[in-house]
Amino acid sequence: MVPPATTAQPTAPSLTQTSLNKARRFFSALLRNPGSRIGLFLCLVLVFTALFAPLLAPHSPTELGVGRALTPPNAEFWFGTDEFGRDLLSRVIYGSRLTLKVGLIAVGISMTVGVLVGLVAGYAGGWLEAILMRTVDVLFSFTETLIALAAVAVLGPSLTNAMIAVGISSIPYYARITYGAVLVEKNKEYFKAAQALGAQHGRLLFRHILPNILSPIIVIATVGVSIAVLSASALSFLGLGAQPPSPEWGAILAAGRDYFKTAPWITTFPGVAIALTVLGFNLLGDGLREALDPQQRQ
Template sequence: MTQQVSTPIPPVAPLPTKSQELQQFLRVLLRSPGAKIGALILVVLILVALFAPAIAPYGPSEMGVGGNLQSPSAEHWFGTDEFGRDLFSRIVHGSRLTLMIGFIAVGISMTAGTLIGLVAGYAGGWLETILMRAIDVLFSFTEILIALATVAVLGPSLTNAMIAVGISSIPFYARVTYGAVLVEKNKEYFKAAQAVGARHHRLLFRHILPNILSPIIVVATVGVSIAILSASALSFLGLGPQPPSPEWGAILAAGRDFFRRAPWITTFPGVAIALAVLGFNLLGDGLREALDPQQRS
């Protein structure tokens, strides 16, 4: 009679705790030089926006504080515009508008796009077909064209510019969410939750949504930079915030008539826009790496 030898079962590694996952996330994020540079740029930008009245020596629309089209000097670091307004003060105060436009526009597009992608991917059938074909129609147009059409209907203003930029980015979030939902629906944990009779709202917001947040966060971070560029383009065309608003795109548009005589009016807001976009893009790349499970293993 042969004796059976049992094979020992290898121990199962314990799942990482929330604090361990956070430590791994921060470790990977801080390992990226680009993410650190992007975070530094954004921290400076946020601090400037928060303390704009204390940083700016003059009001954003205060005229006659210096000579018209005065070049940069110790008194006016960025020079003055055609109305004698201090350009440094206008750009500092404009950082508030830039961040507000970026965050609110992304909030609109991320909320609407995520809901559309969730419903379409989860429900399937005719509802999926209608929603995703509508997204395909929006995808056939460029973002700036959708934003221009929206502003043409609503009228040029700061609020309408944020709405227009938000609507133009909805297809990206819908597509990302839709694809992620289809992947999650085929996983064992979701099928097990269905088998025990979990309700629809629990399946959507307790099981699917928390597991697809990583790509949405990355897209949203980069989306802020796209929203800033789109809003600046609308302002440059005269369809965004109206004068005397210190929005960076509006300042840039006003300075094009004086580019030969006063190039600093277009140079400094252009550099501010470029730095803000660079900061969000670098941070978005770092978040993409940090949220990748393979990078944290």
């Protein structure tokens, strides 16, 4: 007896397959933009250089007398040497480590505190919202540079304190963006349904609201890295950030300004490195904004 033929039922795509499809669409949208491809390449070069600095650098970044002082770029010293005979290429390569560290830590501080303040203010409302957001408004009345200078003046000049200062100066931006996004999400049907079902405050905040407002925060954080790099370099240039003999790019610029006419390569190469880093993160941020925007992906 022949068994009756059975029709195959279509199976729903697995959760893993769905996640892979979303990731594929995201990277496709990200790489579609030529600017974001350039930005991603520059950021990857920075990360690669920072990770493999000991292998890429021909000399120690702080070793004195590797060559003659103020030697122009040549076959042996591609970026030349500084006033102490240190290899400038090695200092720029090792400086990428400090630059990446500054960007990530400063943005981590500002994003963590700012997002938490915006979440609590937008969700709680009432007097707590008034206190938190008026404090943010007061910080907005000062420029980032002024806030960073004040923080460094209190904490003292060092690279660590510069990272903390830059992180503090950017907190209002993350708080304001998060606050506005929370107010929008609170009025959506899914949030009201979760409230009606008796969801706890922590679940409402971190399970329902936060995942739905991450897109603008990620974009701002990417651009914020470039702002943090510029701010930290400016503080080091003023003598309030990294201290000698640290191979931080802003500190190298500060040391080379006295030799700008006789040895312009001391300021040229770290200046180009800062410019390319800022350009890379800005272009990547623009690409992420388009890739994370559903309307742009259509």
